[in-house]
Amino acid sequence: MITFKDVSYQYSEKTPPVLESMDLQIPDGQYVALIGPNGCGKTTLIKHLNALLIPSRGEVRINGMNTRETSCHRDIRCVVGMVFQNPDHQIVGMSVEEDVAFGLENLAVPSQEISPLVRNALYRVGMEGFEKRAPFSLSGGEKRLASIAGVLIMNPRYLALDEPTAYLDPAGRRRILGMIRQLHREGMGIIHVTHDIGEVADADRIIVMERGAIIMDGSPAEVCAFLISRDNPGLEAPTMAALMAKLKESGWDLPTNIISVEDAHKEIHSCLTRTAGNQQMEHGRI
Amino acid sequence: MQNFNFGQFTADASPLRHVDPRVKILAGAVLSILIFQATPGEIVMISLFMGLVILISRVSLQEIGRALKPIAVFAALLFLLHLFFTEGRDIVSIPLLPVRITYEGLENGFLVVWQFAALVTAGALLTMTTPPSTLVAALEKLLRPLKILRVPTQDLAVMVSMALRFVPTFSEEYNRMKTARIARGGDLKGKGLFRKLKTAISIVVPLILSAFRRADDLAAAMEARGYARGPRTTLKELRMTRIDFAALAVMVSFTGLTVMIRFMDF
Numbered sequence: 193m194i195t196f197k198d199v200s201y202q203y204s205e206k207t208p209p210v211l212e213s214m215d216l217q218i219p220d221g222q223y224v225a226l227i228g229p230n231g232c233g234k235t236t237l238i239k240h241l242n243a244l245l246i247p248s249r250g251e252v253r254i255n256g257m258n259t260r261e262t263s264c265h266r267d268i269r270c271v272v273g274m275v276f277q278n279p280d281h282q283i284v285g286m287s288v289e290e291d292v293a294f295g296l297e298n299l300a301v302p303s304q305e306i307s308p309l310v311r312n313a314l315y316r317v318g319m320e321g322f323e324k325r326a327p328f329s330l331s332g333g334e335k336r337l338a339s340i341a342g343v344l345i346m347n348p349r350y351l352a353l354d355e356p357t358a359y360l361d362p363a364g365r366r367r368i369l370g371m372i373r374q375l376h377r378e379g380m381g382i383i384h385v386t387h388d389i390g391e392v393a394d395a396d397r398i399i400v401m402e403r404g405a406i407i408m409d410g411s412p413a414e415v416c417a418f419l420i421s422r423d424n425p426g427l428e429a430p431t432m433a434a435l436m437a438k439l440k441e442s443g444w445d446l447p448t449n450i451i452s453v454e455d456a457h458k459e460i461h462s463c464l465t466r467t468a469g470n471q472q473m474e475h476g477r478i
Numbered sequence: 479m480q481n482f483n484f485g486q487f488t489a490d491a492s493p494l495r496h497v498d499p500r501v502k503i504l505a506g507a508v509l510s511i512l513i514f515q516a517t518p519g520e521i522v523m524i525s526l527f528m529g530l531v532i533l534i535s536r537v538s539l540q541e542i543g544r545a546l547k548p549i550a551v552f553a554a555l556l557f558l559l560h561l562f563f564t565e566g567r568d569i570v571s572i573p574l575l576p577v578r579i580t581y582e583g584l585e586n587g588f589l590v591v592w593q594f595a596a597l598v599t600a601g602a603l604l605t606m607t608t609p610p611s612t613l614v615a616a617l618e619k620l621l622r623p624l625k626i627l628r629v630p631t632q633d634l635a636v637m638v639s640m641a642l643r644f645v646p647t648f649s650e651e652y653n654r655m656k657t658a659r660i661a662r663g664g665d666l667k668g669k670g671l672f673r674k675l676k677t678a679i680s681i682v683v684p685l686i687l688s689a690f691r692r693a694d695d696l697a698a699a700m701e702a703r704g705y706a707r708g709p710r711t712t713l714k715e716l717r718m719t720r721i722d723f724a725a726l727a728v729m730v731s732f733t734g735l736t737v738m739i740r741f742m743d744f
């Protein structure tokens with residue numbers, strides 16, 4: 193369980209707080225998406241999850257451990273793994289295997305135990321055979337996967353990912369998203385920061401942030417309805433929901449809280465069949 | 479550039495690749511001392527020995543040549559310096575002009591240049607047959623006694639290997655910035671030292687700034703993965719095997735031999 197109690201954070205005394213009186217609870221194994229416009233504090237928030245930032249006021253507890261206590265930091269970092277926005281700034285090893293091993297080296301795990309775990313972590317992200325490659329010779333997507341492997345190897349209960357699909361092509365994006373879902377199915381708690389609400393349609397919960405505060409917290413469908421009602425340019429409703437809303441305006445009987453293409457297709461299809469059926473019935477009567 | 483390796487590690491297939499890097503570093507250090515104070519007779523012996531090592535290592539002479547090329551000019555200067563400024567029996571001397579060449583100068587010049595080349599060759603052999611990460615690990619192990627003096631050897635090792643890891647990244651970034659300059663109409667082929675210097679600074683300064691920004695992120699990422707002061711292990715532990723002890727034995731007996739000859743000379 194991750195608990196934020198009345199958390200405020202300021203980068204310095206002179207600047208206004210980036211997070212303000214935030215209360216939040218994330219139970220084990222939940223898939224939480226975090227969305228919000230640029231600069232609203234998403235990265236700042238998730239850096240609190242593994243004690244990279246300590247709240248200026250209030251407290252953050254990870255499985256009961258207070259992030260304020262320095263002696264807990266190692267344990268906290270084993271509970272919450274963190275994948276940063278830019279993999280180029282995260283990879284520290286001279287080869288993929290050395291980088292993936294970094295976390296375990298820090299925990300002073302004996303050498304002979306590390307190798308098989310490295311292989312397993314690379315297998316989990318589908319990067320077998322990349323052990324000896326130099327990090328800079330990898331593509332953007334591969335770098336991202338390697339950096340995720342480096343976090344998975346520590347066997348965390350939660351994985352916080354900061355815009356994991358940024359700069360990726362559709363195939364790379366699908367690969368990362370598929371992997372996140374797979375990890376979630378295996379019981380891992382996910383905190384997924386993104387600008388594209390479309391890619392977190394199957395999250396358990398979506399949190400919407402604005403200027404350092406949570407302005408909405410609910411299921412994808414609820415958040416979708418909320419976004420349509422607010423119409424804020426920095427926080428766009430998903431394309432499919434917008435389409436459904438437009439169709440509804442023109443008189444079609446459709447729900448608007450739709451995120452994925454699949455759901456939209458299902459709804460439109462059933463609506464069309466209904467109408468077609470009605471027309472046929474009317475036709476038959478005449 | 480798929481398998482770009484920083485430094486000169488090229489001889490992946492060399493048998494020397496499998497010798498413990500600690501042994502290689504020690505051997506290199508001992509060899510350097512021997513070379514440094516060798517008499518002409520000894521340098522011949524050392525050269526023969528090194529020739530043998532090169533043969534075994536399967537590093538081509540071409541590659542050794544490539545390593546020696548950058549020092550050619552310096553070596554030539556060194557040679558001339560000794561040639562002209564050593565007192566002794568004249569070979570050529572031009573009256574009135576302060577130019578004279580002596581037998582001793584010739585001998586000295588040859589010896590010094592040969593010593594210099596041998597040193598560089600020894601270094602090249604080490605870096606060509608050892609992956610940089612292994613080299614760093616070995617240095618860390620060898621420096622470990624300094625821990626008593628509270629030198630953070632493990633942190634130093636992490637630092638060095640990270641620096642090595644970022645060399646290609648920075649060269650990439652440098653090239654990008656250069657291209658960006660050209661794209662905006664910047665002239666890189668300016669004549670004159672001043673122009674050249676200005677261009678270099680205009681690329682290097684942003685490069686350094688971006689490096690600092692990156693360092694911040696990197697520190698956070700390392701911390702997030704549990705990096706802290708304290709004991710840590712490494713993926714590849716170094717372990718001495720038979721081949722290492724054999725190499726060590728060869729090195730010890732060669733050193734003993736050289737020292738013995740030195741004493742017999744006396």
Ligand SMILES: Nc1ncnc2c1ncn2[C@@H]1O[C@H](COP(=O)(O)OP(=O)(O)OP(=O)(O)O)[C@@H](O)[C@H]1O
Nearest residue numbers: 203204207210228229230231232233234235236237
């Ligand atoms: N190291 C820092 N020092 C001072 N201010 C900072 C620092 N990092 C972020 N900020 C400020 O805090 C605010 C929130 O930044 P944050 O990176 O958390 O936003 P974000 O929601 O992740 O944005 P984005 O979507 O662009 O990644 C911004 O106004 C930013 O300028």
Ligand SMILES: [Mg+2]
Nearest residue numbers: 234235277354
């Ligand atoms: Mg961010």
